[in-house]
Every structure is written in structure tokens, then in C-alpha cells.
Amino acid sequence: MTTAAPDSTPIPADPGSPAPAARVRIGLLGCGTVGGALARLLEERRSTIEARTGVEISIGRVAVRDIAKSRDVGLGAELFTTDTMSVVEDPEIDIVVELIGGVDPARDLVARALELGKPVITGNKALLAVHGAGLYAAADAAGVDLLFEAAVAGGIPLMRPLRESLVGEPVTRVMGIINGTTNYILTRMSEEGASYDEALAEAQELGYAEEDPTADVEGHDAAAKAAIIATIVYGAIVQADEVHREGIAGITADDIAVAARLGYAIKAIAVIEKAGEGADGGPEVAVRVHPALVPLTHPLASVRDSFNAIFLEGDAVGDLMFYGRGAGGEPTASAILGDLVDAAVNRVNASSARIGSFARAVVRPVADLLSAYYLSLAVVDQPGVLARVAEQFGRFGVSIRSMEQQGLGDGARLIFITHTSRESAVQDTLAALRELDIVSDVHAVVRVVGDEI
Ligand SMILES: NC(=O)c1ccc[n+]([C@@H]2O[C@H](COP(=O)([O-])OP(=O)(O)OC[C@H]3O[C@@H](n4cnc5c(N)ncnc54)[C@H](OP(=O)(O)O)[C@@H]3O)[C@@H](O)[C@H]2O)c1
DSSP states (O other): OBOSOOOOOBOOOOTTSOOOOEEEEEEEEOOSHHHHHHHHHHHHHHHHHHHHHSEEEEEEEEEOSOTTSOOOSOOOGGGEESOHHHHHHOTTOOEEEEOSOSSTTHHHHHHHHHHTTOOEEEOOHHHHHHHHHHHHHHHHHHTOOEEOGGGTTTTSOOHHIIIIITTTSOEEEEEEEOOHHHHHHHHHHHHHOOOHHHHHHHHHHTTSSOSSOHHHHTSHHHHHHHHHHHHHHHTEEOOGGGSEEOOSTTOOHHHHHHHHHTTEEEEEEEEEEEEEEOTTSSEEEEEEEEEEEEETTSGGGGOOTTEEEEEEEETTTEEEEEEEEOSSHHHHHHHHHHHHHHHHHHHHTTBOOOOOOOEEOEEOOGGGOEEEEEEEEEEOOSTTHHHHHHHHHHHTTOOEEEEEEEOOGGGOEEEEEEOSEEHHHHHHHHHHHHHOTTEEEEEEEEEEOSSOO
């Protein structure tokens, strides 16, 4: 796809010097953790980028909320303003980098930039997971880049491989650890036997978790990223509110220890898979984020601390894994810088990377999802209990793969791992088990992924 010739200005030639670089000026919206790191990284890398691409990228203007805040970013005070729209509309600005986050006013700013034919780079998952469809279509209509490598898994190159290298690959499933905070918490619980509350407090102390950790621990952040991955992998729009979401607060150190003994790690996982064909011939997809037992032999089980990883199963390519820092100013700025160089070179060459205009995906209801399950029940310790419990599984066609009893007397527990079963059948089984006088509590119900049986 081509665009109108860029208004970037060539640097005057010096006789005998190499070909003049084209100049591209960016308007930076937001100069916080990522925007500030980008400004520093761009300064550090400017001459290398220019030597390798023939394009000189500079920051023309910066919009922030508080102009008086001190920022160690090496940019003159005269570049800063609080008027975001004036930066977008400034005719001297060639490319807009949106790093303020949230939906408003980011949505209007991005839409306006695209309308003006200006490429946009953003790291804003919240925006794309809700308004991606309209913005992708606007970028396509304008024939300009809308690049968002940093919106999913921070510094890990994922969007570009999915959009470019794997665009012709029939991807059967993507499983990802795409929230560093929950991975950090579960790692501490697993390696130190810490309780959920202790591990969360440690994550907050280290700055991995916000004071209000809801977005991370209840899966909202991962759901937004999973929606973006599903959209790009299957070429059909999935929105954040269509992603089935479960948080990690119900996982105990004891569940983690039992799972480890059975050969599994408990991880907060996003699963994005093709579930079938929709009525209109488009893909039917299943997208969910929840804690899951992952076999210790699976590559995702060894992803520790706040690291992210995305494991992709392709029909032709086989298994692939992308691993790295999913957040943090510098890793995320690195992803933004990669997009920026691409967009700048495309701008100079009057071209752009097409995203595609997507229809809405058919999203399979969670009741119809198939998975194996780990179930832990507190039971009365008396003869005949196992037979009565097993009977409930049989009633709903849920097949048991393994079972063990733990503890005696009041502490007696039955631990089951099922074969792959329909979610609705497992929920029916659980409802029937809760009715039994011999089951005093259903401690844990966690899906098992990565070892389909
Ligand atoms: N941090 C990460 O690790 C990470 C990873 C991946 C993606 N991202 C995404 O990157 C984006 C930026 O994140 P961040 O961590 O850099 O956020 P941040 O540290 O909170 O920075 C936000 C910046 O935007 C400015 N801002 C906010 N609202 C504004 C408004 N209405 N008008 C003008 N300026 C406004 C703030 O100005 P002041 O400085 O004056 O307050 C600040 O400079 C978000 O979309 C986030 O989801 C972040």
C-alpha cells in the first residue's frame, strides 16, 4: 500500500558526504516510564539508526499532563506542552507516538493522527483491545502504519512475527504467560512457599504490582492482551470483554505444592485457539485467561519471576516460543523504537504495513470449552466416599485420569485430574459434588493445559 509522499525534509547535502538522511519528526504523547525511556534510547541510538536506515528521527514535540515535572530525558523545555491535540495536528510532526495510556483521550488522538495521514505507534493495549477494529480500519483507509509491538508482552517481538512472518501459518493454538506481575507472584509462592498475600506484598514493594493490583491479579490486563493476540493471529476482531477471565487470588501455596508433586507448575496462562469455523466461514476462536497447571516438562513451566513467554503451535512451523521482558520502561521502549524505525522508513518510502480490515470473530462460549481439570475436594474420611464421588463424575461423562487421597480425618482431601472434558460437564459435576454430605468443600478447580489427554 502506498501513501502520499512524506513531508519529511532532506538534510542539505555536503559535497562529498554520504547521501543526505531524510528527517522524520515525531510527536511524543506521554513522557512517563516508557515515553521517557524512549527519549533516552532514541538519543543514544540516533546515529546508528541513521547510518543503517538513512533516516534521522528526532522528537519534535512532547505532550504531558504536568509540564512542571522534572524529567531526565535530555529534551528542551520548549518542546513540552499539555495540549496533546496540537502535537497531533502540528504540520511539522510526521509520526505520532502515543504513550499516555488508557482509552481517553488516546482514542481521539490516535484517530485524528490517522485521519491526517500520520503513522501512529502505540503501546496501548487498553485502547486496542476495545477500539482496535475502528483504528485498524482507519489506518488501512489512510494507508499509514499503525504499529503496536509494545502493547503485548512489552519488549518481546511478537506482533511483527505474527503480522509478518507467520501471516500464512495456520496457528492452532497460542499459550502465553503475558502478565509479569502474576507470574512473579506465582513464582514466589512456588519457590518460597509464600502465601498469595505475602507474594503480592513483595511484588508491590518491588514495583511489579500496582497499589491496586486488580488489573493484573484478576486477569484484566492479560485479557486485553489475549484479545489483541487473537485478533492478529486469526484475522478477526476479539474484544477484551469477550475473553473468559479468572484471577489467581484463589490459588494457595498448598495447591502449588500438590501440583508440583504431580508434575505440574501453576501459571497464569492465556490460551488462544481456533475452535472451529463460524457460520460465515470465518474462524471460531476460544480465548481465555486463567491459572492453569502446566506440565513441568513444558517450556512455559520454566518461565520464572516477572518474565513473559508466548508459546505458539503452528501447523507447518511446529512449536515456537518467544521469551523476554514483558514490561518495564527500557524493554518496552525498545519495542516502540523498533516500530518507530519501521514507520519512519516506510514514511520516507511512502509505504505502510497493512493490518487488514477484520470482521468480528465468533467467540466460543466458555461452557463449550474443552480442557482437562485439576480438582481438590475436602471430604469426610469414611469408607465408600470415593465410590460416591466417582459416581458424580460418571453421571456427567467426566472421565478421571488420576486420583489420590491426601491426609486423614478432618484433613482428608481427594485430588483428581480429569481427561479433557467439556466445561459445562465439569461445572455440572462440581454442582452435584457440592450437594453431597460427604464433600465439605471444593478447594480448587484449575484447568490443565499443555498436556492434552
Ligand atoms: N510501563 C510498562 O512497562 C508498559 C509496558 C507495555 C506497555 N505499556 C503501555 O505504554 C503506555 C504508557 O505507559 P507508561 O508506563 O509509560 O505510563 P506512565 O508512566 O503513567 O506515563 C504516562 C505519560 O502520559 C502522560 N499523560 C497521561 N495522561 C495524559 C493526558 N491526558 N494528557 C497529556 N499527557 C498525559 C503523563 O504525563 P505526566 O508525566 O505529566 O504525568 C506521562 O508522561 C500505556 O499504554 C501502557 O499500557 C507500558
